[in-house]
Amino acid sequence: MNHEKISWVSFFRTVLTIALPIALQNFLSTTASMVDTIMIGSQGELSVAAVGICSQISSLFFSCYFGFASGGLLFFSQYWGARNEKGINRVFGLALACMLAVSVLFGGAAVANPEFILGIYTDKADIIAIGAPYIRIVGFAYPLQVIAMIISFLMRSTERVKPPLISSVLALITNFILNWILIYGRFGTPKMGAAGAAVGTLVSGVVNVLVLLMFLMKDQKTVELRLKEMFSWQDGFLKEYMGKCLPIICNELFYGIGQMLINIVIGHQSASAIAAMAAFRVLEGFVFAFFAGLADASSVVVGKEVGSGHLMSGYQYMKKFSVLCPAITFCICLIGLLLNRPLLSLFGLGAEAMFFGKYMILIYLAAGTIRTCNYIMNCCYRAGGEAVFGTLLEIICLFTVSVPATWAAGMIWHLPFLAVFSFLYTDELIRLAFELWYTVSGKWIKPVTEMGQAALPEFRSALAARKKRL
Template sequence: MKQEKFDWGYFLKHIAIIAVPVALQNLLTTTGSMVDTIMLASIGEKAVGAIGLCAQFSSLMFSGYWGFIGGGMLFFAQYWGAKDDEGITRSYGMTLLFMMTVGLVFAALAICAPEFVMGVYTDKAEIQAIGISYLRIVGFAYPLQILAMAMSALLRSIEQVRIPLYGGIASVVANCFFNYLFIFGKCGLPKMGASGAAVGTVLAGIVNLLVLISFVLYKKIPYVLEFSKHFRWTRSAVAQYLEKCFPIICNEVLIGVGNMLINVVLGRQTEQAIAAVAVFRTMEGLVIAFFSGFSNAASVLVGKEVGAGNHETAFQRAKRLVYLCSGIIGVACLVLLLVHNPLLHTLGLSGESYRIGTGMLIIYSVAAIIRMGNWAQNDTYRSAGDAAFGSILEITFMYLMVLPFVYLSNFYFHAPFLLVFAFCYIDEPIRYILMQRHLYSGKWIRPVSGPGMATIEEFRKQHGIQMKKSK
């Protein structure tokens, strides 16, 4: 059967429509974090290191709820393609409830047990004290951030990508403004140092949420505020949702725990290395922020076609999106390396901490091209209904390869810090080969919508795809 010519014009246009606003929003958020770091750098490297470790706790929370975001976007995108309004609203209700449960648990830990949290991440008493004062306040921002994240995920999935961008712009401006006031004690306010950055984060979360809700009301967008419809669940709908979410939840939680264990190693280095790690995470955020817009586009553009039953279009788009994402990340990493010298100095690194930070960036720039290719493929599989394959691979390699290499090299062989750091990415090339084989197999297209399921057997027959029969 002759394939239709691929429509590059439509493809690139819609990637830009979805990816650019998402990338801009994430870049703005990361830029805001960099401004925070620059402000805190004037206080000292210990403050930078402490807030960096607190950010790792936030990342663990992110891992806890991202499984529901990933599962939710699978349903949002496919139901959007199938024009199933009830399915979108119902899936959003489930996603929001499960995410908020995770957020409240982490908020309680941050507010009520910050000593325990900081004790896990570092053994440096001065850094612990700064982190404790920060966590007690920033914990109030977690539920706000999760509500905004859920709303943004839904809006992006239904191709309303500009609204989260507007919320992100307002949030970053508010965060920088309030941080300046409270960190340095301007306009008659108390000089709070690192705690002032936490106050700024809470107030920025409120601003972001207000902007999102205002635009949803102004544009009369359905789904988001239809509270009476959010919980019209059936047992079969909940079972299907959790079945798709479960591998993603396991993936994100177990990888989050694995990353926490890695951060425990990185948090027990010298104070210069801890500061370098904190700054590196901020700069890594620039790359991830830039990339996530394109990964989000992959999820929507592929998932939407799978939901509508256009599986061949989804298949052809997926193959091109993966290589496009990797190429774009290569360019982004090159730019980052070209400007790293003034950037690292501006972010407060000098001497030994600057040397370590430079080494980390070089290692990461090589690994990121493959790493983001794996990420793009996994997001594509999830949006098409296959939440298990990439998750199983990532968990397996994290616990059987990455963690043993990192722990043994650091605690047993006492390897140089940069070699220990390089081992964090040792599994990426192997996983990339396995992910590529799965990509070209087409077995990852597993629709959940009516139109998608009606045409899947024809697609599989056309490509000679043999699926294992469920018992």
């Protein structure tokens, strides 16, 4: 079973049937704050900068809970390959409980004292004044965000890709319509500006969760969720889950802290630079959200193969995904560079911010391609059962290279903004060299299911024989 060869035709068929819908759903589900930033552009650079700073807070929140979701995806996909329904139930309940705890912590802080949180990121009082009402309202949406994510991950892992896509489309439409009404004061409503965008985000979160729950309750044949099994974490299961998830959780948490430090540097640049960064983050987010979806899809595909004992198939899928995604990223970034003026003009930026934005996209043409390659490989490591190598590599490179270089450039040397920006991705090239070696080695395949573990000796022998032939 370890000698299966995955052709490119078979691979692209999998991409079209499983990966593309997941990528589109992820793209749509992560665009709420991006839509807010674009639609708030008519209110001026300060409003764009304020919503951009608030999005950075939401990014830190995401980093703090995503480790639990990503760990859940690892177990979901491998348990699905082994058809272990009880295991899926227990992972869903444990991941949901942990993620809700994080959402209550962040949501409570955002609602209770938004000015203090914003003050960590920027010293601009006018930006804080605009951003505080926005982040206070968005704080109520944080629990909804984690519920939607864990349900979506469960459905993706069990190859039900359409319901999350439908719910994301409906949520995005709701967000857009409410933004249009509340930001600009249509149909006699008060002109709420940034706060109106936040209300749109909150209501769209409610719609997303309700639609997902409707699909989940309707389909009980694929996987039946049982409340008793969801919270039965005895027999060493909690230890097993945390053993696999803790490195991922630490990875996401420390990555979020590193990005927070970088965002603090950006928040102390000029207002034009902050606005340009907010616009760039939206464009970067559109690109990265799509490919984060592809990465999630690769996790589902690789995890299913590894969990069912088809280890060589999982290995080959991983290598093909790590070639496809960076190639598409480069093409999209190149198109973005060619269309930089019409894209950046959506945000109401001034001349200086437009200048910054153009060259930020140029820098990202190379940096984003490398970053996507690293991201997809790390996701596949996790799906294969290895969560330590990618975690240590990312955190060490981030805190020894990227964070100190960016901090020194912006806060000590006070270099021009584009020079500061160029240091943001300095760790990616170093990571790429190590991850390419580790990917080829196959050492990242460490199944958690009995079927996968039984196939491991044969896989290692086949891989060793292949290396000898090369």
